[in-house]
Amino acid sequence: MTDLTPTHGLWADLSHPNFTPGNADFSVLGVPYDAAASARTGAAQAPERIRFWSGHLTPFSEDRTRLSSIRIADLGNIEITHQARDFELVRQKIATLPNTPIVLGGDHSITIPVFQGQVEKFKGQRLGVLWVDAHPDLCDVFTGSKLSHACVLRRGLEFGINPEEVCLVGLRSWEEQEIDLIENGDLNVYTAADIAERGMKSIAQSVRSKLSDCDAIHISLDIDCLDPAYAPGTGIPEAGGLTSREVITLIKAMQGLPLAGLDVVEVAPALDPSEATVFAALRIVMEFIAVIARENRTRNADFSPPAP
């Protein structure tokens, strides 16, 4: 791959070495681990490639929201050599972060300790989850492991996330052991076909109303939610997926809800030489940041003194 000199600094100039979780809006954390993927690996390279190309972005969202007041503390990576043991480091980090985490996978298994940490951080409060993925990842055990990338949401429910406050968007592929929870559980399921039928604006409104009573909402986004036309660089490309426009519409529709974190997983740069998959992930991250930038702007406007 040809590396070009970045036109901007890390994270579109929003990151600085002096920024810490205590004085920044977001903490970026990479978890370059892909040994729990059941098909093709490669997601371990994502944090490096996403960071690299973040320097080619400008500090604007697509609607020209100015992001320059946003501070991003990039905390680097947590290396996972022993999954069960080192996931503990991720849990601890997430549980104790004073600001909003943006976690870059890795395969989806890295969200298991992210969920655990968020449940701990928001103990006694209502933590909702917006799960954007081709797959529900509700298996109890997959390929002999409870920490497989196909078991992530199942573990999340065991940690205490209320299924009524989980919205799954973009689903289109199932394992036998997931069917009962999908069809008879309390989860809010919006398949890729539902979105094609009803349109994302309508689906996003349903998601908003399901999550409206939450104190905190974590977004877990598997890049395979997108159709392989938009994101071929992922372990299991599932045809019939969402457009990148639909995913951006969904993220923007979360404006006003208490967003408490984002993870973007399963980006496998080497499987997409165009790196369009990496850029799709970056656009999603920037639009998430923009939602909070608009939120801050509204809040600051509320408190600004009257004009003399």
Ligand SMILES: [Mn+2]
């Ligand atoms: Mn998936």
